[in-house]
Amino acid sequence: MTAENAIADLRSALPEGSLITDPDSLQAYRRDRAEDPNAGTPLAVVRATSTEDVQAVVRIAAREGIGIVPRGAGSGLSGGSSAVDGTIVISLDRMREIRIDPALQMAVVQPGAFNAEVKSAASEHGLWYPPDPSSQEFCSIGGNVATNAGGLCCVKYGVTTDYVLGLTVVLADGRAVKLGGPRLKDVAGLSLTKLFVGSEGTLGIVTEAVLRLVPAQRAPTTLVAMFPTVEGAIGAVVDIKAAMRPSMLEFMDRVTINAVEDMMRMDLDRESAAMLIVQSDESVEIAAQQIEMIEQTCGMHGASEVYATSDPDESEALIEARRQAIPAVEKRGALLLEDVGVPLPRLGDLIDGMRVIAETRGVEIAVVAHAGDGNTHPLIVLDPTDAEQRANAEIAFGEVMDLAIALSGTITGEHGVGRLKQPWLADYLGDDVLELNLRIKRALDPDGIMNPGAVFGAL
Template identity: 65%
Template sequence: MDLRELIDLLPTGAVLTYPDVLAGYRQDWAKDPAAGTPLAVVRATGTADVSTTLRWADEHRVPVVPRGAGSGLSGGATAVDGGIVLSTERMRGISIDPVTRTAVAGPGLLNAEVKRAVAEHGLWYPPDPSSFEMCSIGGNAATNAGGLCCVKYGVTTDYVLGMEVVLADGTAVRLGGPRLKDSAGLSLTKMFVGSEGTLGVITELTLRLLPAQPVQSTVVASFATLTAATEAILAVTGALRPAMLEFMDTVAINAVEDELRMGLDRDAAALLVARSDAPGDHAAQEARIMLEACRAAGATEAFHTADPEEGEAFTAARRYAIPAVERLGPLLLEDVGVPLPRLGDLVTGIAGIARRNDVTVSVIAHAGDGNTHPLIVHDPADPDETERAHRAFGEIMELAIALGGTITGEHGVGRLKKAWLPNQLGPEVMDLTRRIKDALDPHGILNPGAIL
């Protein structure tokens, strides 16, 4: 394919073809071994560049893989041979309206950068993936990312009021806007959130903001068994809606303790970190309720702190769990979720899968909404262990489906999980998904191989 036409159509330096640069854009954090080598990387500076690129790609039938920060964990930004990787990392503008409590942000901004920008106006953008310091707001929208506080405040789609999105043929459309209530037409904005770059490329987001989060009270509890921990989770969520309710198993506890030396109980089977941000004295009251629930479930140690720095230290420990476990070896990472009453069955079932396949599986979780992250440690250089790890990967998703759950709570299907999607959705929904995809991308150039 001759790239000279595209190079001439775009700003100088927007199209990159150096082999070492291409190598850096082949994979996201999922490290998909099937990643191809792209023809070029386009680093768009705005909607016009995206429209030009897609118009050219559609005309020449060249596949396009949209990419944000490359922090995805399901292979959604895996490059394909001979295609274009369309990066939005340079699209970083933001404007904030404190009156309507909205922000208009470019997709290349990091989640943490959006949080910092709106905080200067006394506002807060709630969705907070553990990778918030390195994941982009555009990628968050493309995968409908969640996070630690989503048990109370919801996920990305709950904060996207509008967007500009470029379709496969290069047409740019504006959907929604800075209106809290809007029932005009089909809910097209919501259709693009979570579409993983298969229906269009998001070039601007209008985000709903909240007043700054109140000071939080934190409860930390250790448990001798997984069953006791999951009973505590159900007791807490049955009594109130916490601002956060996080879970780490013994593998994660020890991996974090190896790195941070916080004095975590290495003998515990599970650790819960819960928070309340209820106003005034209500936070302390909710913390007491959560503390009592943990003790009633059999916590071996449980305490409450109103010290923001101490509470944040335990939250940071939970955020650090994935990189800490990754030090044990390369990971196959999942984000299966189930209805809360089945959480205990999922956690104990995963432990059984790990034993049967003789692999290490650490489970961390946004426990308050039933979204777990099984981390399967394996050595890719060991074919037998790799086979057992991948078998466990599939069995965990099958278990989640059998429990009425989902194969992905917040990371997206990407390429790594699509084989299990029909089992969850069924043939009728899969057919509907294909019809929508074909209608918006008739030549199949947008992120081929993802989801479908």
């Protein structure tokens, strides 16, 4: 009777229209963008409208021993919001409020608001929210907080955790706690706010975030360089980073260049092995000096073509080519997506190693990267109807993560562990650090109801 009791209590506790139990309607909430083939079917979906809604659901679920899967916009790439059979999915997509405080240069944001919506609201006050995932137009702040998302500007401006000052979190017992707040300095007690950033809904559910804003970014100057070899491009990346902090330093390999050209028709050189997109948002004089130095550096490393522009429309068009990389490659087939990262000096070894894996396993791996901080996004292309190809792709997926660990890297830089990368977490963390993680998880979620199976697997 547990399921029937839970559904009846949810229906009584929630506003009309918040509860979804129709089997056909539940299908839309089973998977995130990772398209996890092992996703289950939830018992119900709750489209929450407030912290109080979330509290009510968590209390009922805790009482009945039912798992909870938090869900934002469903744009995750590691299966972090894949449904589990018999759980309750709490969708936060209706919680979209954004309040800007220009005096404090902060935003108070509900988790369903899109990243781009926060940027737009901040811009009306001459302010800027820097974290900028390529999916900014359709990814939610709640998901960004859950995975500690980064983006194209992170090489200079940092990632989500650098801008989260406070959180309202619903814990596994239904309590709502406020952590941090609208203060730039606050060292009273443990840094619990930071603990929840990147926790992927396994410790609690974020229902509000206080975000730090900064003055609007200066209009950037953008440089694009094409290289006949990957080695030349990576050599330029290392030297550029040694000399300055550009506001963007992105990499695309030949497979990605051709996929983007197929989709966008930008007259990109299809024969180039690699493409760098670099920006400087310093003052006009300093930006000019930096771009000149970057151009010289690219030339020293064999660039076949270098083009720079300070025209805002041209710059945005070039950046859009990078933002559309994953959708463009996706047109070539189904994808297994990763985001492994390594210390910058090992970036060339990582990309070369992935090339060897692709050749050995007979699969295509496109590589895009936030090259300035060593965070790569290998995109393994496959035909999902070909069983042998899928098996080889899954082997390659694991080998890429093993390679990153061997190079002193990480199995995820910004997409999260989710469910797809969970089998590699122990090898990455080691026994002692994994035990500390599990100790915290059990302290905050002793019954294991918060996003069961994500990150830590079965407890």
